[in-house]
Amino acid sequence: MTAKSLAAVVVAVGVAFRLFGADIDFRPPCVVPAPMEMSYQADVAVRLDDAVVFRVACSDAKAVGWVCDKAKAWWGVAGESRFAAAAEDENAQTALPPGEESYALSAKPGKIEISAASLQGVRYAMYTLRQIAERESSGSVLKGYWLPALEIKDAPLLAFRGIHLCWWPEMPNGFVERQIRLAAYYKFNYVVLESWGVFRSERHPQFAAKDAPLSVAESRRLAALATDLGVVIVPQVNVFGHAASARSCTGKHATLDFHPEMQPLFEPAGGWNWCLSNPDATAVLRDYVDEVHEAFARPPFFHIGCDEADPPSCPRCRASKPYGKLVAAHISSVCDLLKRRGARAMMWHDMLIKKGDGRWKGFYAHGTDELDGLIEGIPKDVVVCDWYYGSDPGGQDKTGGETITAQFPTLDYFAASGFDVVTCPWRSVKGIAAQCAYAREKKLFGVLETVWHHFRGAEFADMAMASSNGAWRGGKTGKCGKWTTPFAVHWRQLGWDMDVKDYSATGYYNSQVTREILDR
Missing domain, CATH: 3.20.20.80 (Glycosidases)
Structure with missing residues (x-):
């Protein structure tokens, strides 16, 4: 194989590699209503699969169960061990906007963190997460759901x-x-x-x-x-x-x-x-x-x-x-x-x-x-x-x-x-x-x-x-x-x-x- 043909193969493999999973570029997240504060990394993927862990900081005892039920229904994420309340010193002190409906959402590879003043805030964090998550496919097969790494702080201005x-x-x-x-x-x-x-x-x-x-x-x-x-x-x-x-x-x-x-x-x-x-x-x-x-x-x-x-x-x-x-x-x-x-x-x-x-x-x-x-x-x-x-x-x-x-x-x-x-x-x-x-x-x-x-x-x-x-x-x-x-x-x-x-x-x-x- 000549150097020229070898270079062509390398380029082709590189293009295919980028197309099928190496390079990613998520579109800007679209959320209704739009969050007050949001930053995201378009080239960092967070997968909602059986390896992801949810940590929920909320005083309402029903919050973790609600997240668990919806994650299973929406994305097929199962296993109660993957859902837990955050420890008092872990995420619980996340600065929240004022109000009982406020929430903070962090999505990183392998981990989703939700901090909220109430169960209502937890619901809103999950609704936001669902609107952002997209299907991940392998050919014609629905592989699961993923989204860009992100940080969101949000609260309503009208009661x-x-x-x-x-x-x-x-x-x-x-x-x-x-x-x-x-x-x-x-x-x-x-x-x-x-x-x-x-x-x-x-x-x-x-x-x-x-x-x-x-x-x-x-x-x-x-x-x-x-x-x-x-x-x-x-x-x-x-x-x-x-x-x-x-x-x-x-x-x-x-x-x-x-x-x-x-x-x-x-x-x-x-x-x-x-x-x-x-x-x-x-x-x-x-x-x-x-x-x-x-x-x-x-x-x-x-x-x-x-x-x-x-x-x-x-x-x-x-x-x-x-x-x-x-x-x-x-x-x-x-x-x-x-x-x-x-x-x-x-x-x-x-x-x-x-x-x-x-x-x-x-x-x-x-x-x-x-x-x-x-x-x-x-x-x-x-x-x-x-x-x-x-x-x-x-x-x-x-x-x-x-x-x-x-x-x-x-x-x-x-x-x-x-x-x-x-x-x-x-x-x-x-x-x-x-x-x-x-x-x-x-x-x-x-x-x-x-x-x-x-x-x-x-x-x-x-x-x-x-x-x-x-x-x-x-x-x-x-x-x-x-x-x-x-x-x-x-x-x-x-x-x-x-x-x-x-x-x-x-x-x-x-x-x-x-x-x-x-x-x-």
């Missing part, structure tokens, strides 16, 4: 990080559970779950269809699952407008469409409001709220709706002057019930401020003259959920070219009135970032991202990822390239956890072609 999910009758079984799992994976700590006629009440079965999927037993199962994942389900029952899951925009009424005998409980003009002058209606509502709160394992919050109510149409309700005091008395009675059960009420903001008031121009205000006295009459421990669905109301001054800081006068008003306030964005990524930043700057109670009927598609991916980053980082966004790509991977991972086999439940959309195209 209440919620996402509002609707359970529509049209949703397939298992879909909402997957959304709840996604909320936990993206480090939301609350899911407000609004049933649109799907909760199968045992005390008041007329409020849902006979085959409604959300039984009391299923509610308890979901609440227990959510608790294990680190998220609290906050159920919602509308106690004013949208009565019994009614929507005037669709004309559907979960109760009156099938039970005309129930008409006395609702206002005669469409039945969109509860008839609050009828003591039977308010008594039934309190009993229903009691049942739903119990079904979801007595969470610390309960959403009572109260948005987009119509003016009174019942002769007795119309004669109540002012009507706002009647509504306030009803809301207060529900709040008192919840307080006795150890929960705080949450409610939408729009009926508390008057439509046409110049102070709220550009924001949502649906209050009327009939509702005078409403805001003064409700308890101050109600958490006001202020929804604003526009883009950033700041921007560029067209005359001077200066940047205008976003202002949210409704948020300021409710906070100044003595209420805890969560800001509630929807759809607009810029709006989400602006509202989360405002919540951090003004030290508001938190953020509640709304989804409504946009629970599929790339838009839902954008909302979920933007609000996760915004709520965790106080308005700052993460950098993961095109957001739909990591979302698809995360949604797929949750499908693996649930053993999803339904094609329509994969990806961003139920189908890749519409019925209209198929029928051509």
Whole structure:
């Protein structure tokens, strides 16, 4: 062999050696929400295999077991001896960011170290680790999982990080559970779950269809699952407008469409409001709220709706002057019930401020003259959920070219009135970032991202990822390239956890072609 041909062989072997394992270059880790502090070594691999050891520094006795269970389920790492609590002088003194949800994560060859202030922080460290870990293959064989060596310190800037999910009758079984799992994976700590006629009440079965999927037993199962994942389900029952899951925009009424005998409980003009002058209606509502709160394992919050109510149409309700005091008395009675059960009420903001008031121009205000006295009459421990669905109301001054800081006068008003306030964005990524930043700057109670009927598609991916980053980082966004790509991977991972086999439940959309195209 000539020197030239020998050199060619050496080069070829060197290239093959680099391609098949000698040289590695991990891409920048993509985590949702993005950690506050992260450094990594792209050329140093950490394998999640049977040789790796997990050390967990956390005072919660359940922490090691939780890590052990998830490592086995996600990466096939087995053997209890590989999982242990860190000794008091080993990793336990790792400086953590402030807060009960903070964590530190270290990944080195052969060793994963987690330090956390609570089990919740341990969960978040593991969710971060799972999002970063990639498959390692040998040809066509899944060899295992690996990731770059790294150091992370992380903690949320907002305490209440919620996402509002609707359970529509049209949703397939298992879909909402997957959304709840996604909320936990993206480090939301609350899911407000609004049933649109799907909760199968045992005390008041007329409020849902006979085959409604959300039984009391299923509610308890979901609440227990959510608790294990680190998220609290906050159920919602509308106690004013949208009565019994009614929507005037669709004309559907979960109760009156099938039970005309129930008409006395609702206002005669469409039945969109509860008839609050009828003591039977308010008594039934309190009993229903009691049942739903119990079904979801007595969470610390309960959403009572109260948005987009119509003016009174019942002769007795119309004669109540002012009507706002009647509504306030009803809301207060529900709040008192919840307080006795150890929960705080949450409610939408729009009926508390008057439509046409110049102070709220550009924001949502649906209050009327009939509702005078409403805001003064409700308890101050109600958490006001202020929804604003526009883009950033700041921007560029067209005359001077200066940047205008976003202002949210409704948020300021409710906070100044003595209420805890969560800001509630929807759809607009810029709006989400602006509202989360405002919540951090003004030290508001938190953020509640709304989804409504946009629970599929790339838009839902954008909302979920933007609000996760915004709520965790106080308005700052993460950098993961095109957001739909990591979302698809995360949604797929949750499908693996649930053993999803339904094609329509994969990806961003139920189908890749519409019925209209198929029928051509």
